[in-house]
Amino acid sequence: MTQSVVGSITLGYRPLWNRARELEAVQLFVEAAQGGAIDAVHLVAALQELSSMATPQLLLSMHNKRLLSDMLAHAPAGDYWIEVRGEWLSEPDIYERTQKAHARGLKLVWRGALEDWPKTPLQACFFLRLLTLAPLTAATALQEAAAGRQPDGSIAPGQIYEEVQSRALADLLLDRAGALAIAGWPSEDVLHAHRHQPVAPDGEVIRRAGKAVDDDQSMEQIEAVVREEPVLAYRFLSFTNSAAMAGRGGIESVRHGLMMLGYGALGRWLAEQGAHAATDIDLRPVKAQMVLRARLTEHLLDAGAEDGLRREVYLCGLFAELDLLLHEPLGQVLNRLPLSERIYAAAVKRSGPYAPALQAARAMEGDDTPALRAVCRAHGIGVEEANRQLLRALVGARR
Incomplete structure (x- = not known):
């Protein structure tokens, strides 16, 4: 992998969940150091080097206009998607390069509010949209659904939706409106529905x-x-x-x-x-995010060749938010098992040898790349290494 490229970017991620509540794709947030330029050809080559057939579909979301402009101008066509923010199309170079990138075969995703979808000829440049619904549009759609009516044409099918905070809206978009995926997941609202008893294991996994x-x-x-x-x-x-x-x-x-x-x-x-398994499929993204965190924690902490140590680090990431599922203090949950003190220290006290990897894994869950860099600096984790391990952790994430 080209060290100079991977070492001069910061990556965060966000899962995109489909109708089956499984991983449809992963949105990678890419920020260049000091907002500078990056060799787009080398960046794509670096990302693809650690990818495989088992890696989820990647949606690349650039944090700054300069990096997006460079990607649109120079990135070769490939299996990845590139996000173009609607408001950035007012920049002449991005406007022109979007059309040229489309002609070159890049797969472009428009991002913005549903009502701001650009007029032709730019519409033809995008094969997919990452949309935000206006509050009134979302409320109207939910009212129609509650009345037993199908959503009207105000919700575009086959697209990705973000900023979905309620379980009801996620269910409507995926199950009735034909959305391709939801970016992120309304985990808090989903878990609120299960607040009166501990969450059971998923029946399909059992x-x-x-x-x-x-x-x-x-x-x-x-x-x-x-x-x-x-x-x-x-x-x-x-x-x-x-x-x-x-x-x-x-x-x-x-x-x-x-x-x-x-x-x-x-x-x-x-x-x-199996006789008492959970049947609520809306819980699957909540748990799958915990699994992704566990995989990333394991990758971030170099456990060498010791299998037992790697398994221990994985459990540290997997159990770090069990309190949300079992509705008990995390320390009490973990103390029921003869787990290593290192797991308890990292998950409960935020200290010990596993804490840096767990905190970095958590910091990578989103687009707050400055916060991630601060965590890496505080714990002596190289950003380049964090980028590498994120991509490695994503391999095999989609069954």
């Missing part, structure tokens, strides 16, 4: 884990499925450390628990979990 057991897949494959669900992983560790299993000593990892339990007992336990 089913996949059970099938992996029935098919005699390897422990590594079964572990990978269980670790996709924070509540399931937590319950599994609670079970394997319960009184019935106490004679076997403390079990600190999913892998250790699987080896101790065996296929037969694991299959029976999963069947019990």
Whole structure:
């Protein structure tokens, strides 16, 4: 990878969730140091070097006009998308370069308010839009839906929508209005609906884990499925450390628990979990974000060749917000398991050797790149390394 390019940008990210509440794409926020120019060809080559067939679709969102202008002028056509903010089209160079970039084969995404969609000929330059709904438009659409009527033509189907703060609006856009995806997720509103009892593991993940057991897949494959669900992983560790299993000593990892339990007992336990599984698919993006954070935390902290240490760091990221799902103080939740003190220190006290990686992983969840740089500086994490590890963590993020 071209060191000079990757070392002179800062990356943040935001997941885009589709109708199945799975990862449709990832929006990468790209900021150049001091708002300077970047070699667009080298930047694209650098991003693609760490990508693979398993990497989600990437939407590149430039933080400054100069970088966008350079990308429009020089970036080669590829599988990635490039965002063009509607208000920046008033700049003559961006206006002209948008048309040339489209002619060159770049996949451009227009971003702005629905009512500001530009007139022809620029419309033909964009194959997709990242839209914000006016409050009145959103309220009217929700009223129509509550009355049992289909949304009118004011909501464009097949597009991406952002600034969606309510679960009802997300459901309307994805399930009835035909939106391609929601940028971000109204997690707070979704969890509010489950505030009276702890959130259960997702039934689909339990089913996949059970099938992996029935098919005699390897422990590594079964572990990978269980670790996709924070509540399931937590319950599994609670079970394997319960009184019935106490004679076997403390079990600190999913892998250790699987080896101790065996296929037969694991299959029976999963069947019990399936009987009381969560069926609300709106919870999936909430949990999937926790999994992404765990993957990134693991990548950011160089654990060397020690598998046990990598698993420990992953659990630190996965369990860092379990309190939101279980409705108990996080310290109390974590203290029920014989986890490493390093996990508790990072997640609860924001201290210890895992804290820098966890805090950096959290800081990368969004477009506040100055805050991310501040976290990296405070903990001695190189921004270039953070960029690399983000891209590596995204590989395989979309099943």
